[in-house]
Amino acid sequence: MHEQKGVGKKLGILLxxxxxxxxxxxxxxxSESALASGKDVHIFLMCDGxxxxxxxxxxxLVNKGAxxxxxxxxxxxxxxxxxxxxxxxxxxxxxxxxNESDRFLSxx
Numbered sequence: 001m002h003e004q005k006g007v008g009k010k011l012g013i014l015l016x017x018x019x020x021x022x023x024x025x026x027x028x029x030x031s032e033s034a035l036a037s038g039k040d041v042h043i044f045l046m047c048d049g050x051x052x053x054x055x056x057x058x059x060x061l062v063n064k065g066a067x068x069x070x071x072x073x074x075x076x077x078x079x080x081x082x083x084x085x086x087x088x089x090x091x092x093x094x095x096x097x098x099n100e101s102d103r104f105l106s107x108x
Contacts, residue, residue, distance in 0.1 A: 012101030
């Protein structure tokens with residue numbers, strides 16, 4: 001029996017740029033494609049990337065199966081308040097995502 005391609009694989013993504021950057025659109029489309037192919041998608045937001053939780057298209061990834069965690073310290077510095085479905089974490093969470101991912105992409 002052969003393993004289905006993509007099933008059980010984990011894609012990690014770091015996004016550090018604000019929603020105005022083309023990186024947000026790229027991350028949304030990459031995440032949607034990865035989720036559709038059966039991959040687990042874990043996104044970590046830091047620096048100005050924490051502002052992406054104000055982008056409804058980005059946040060809709062949670063309903064599609066993605067896990068989104070942001071750096072609580074960066075969010076606090078930028079007065080970004082908690083939002084349902086978004087995990088407020090730390091650089092420990094970032095390191096865990098990097099370590100557990102089969103592939104890790106960084107958009108900075």
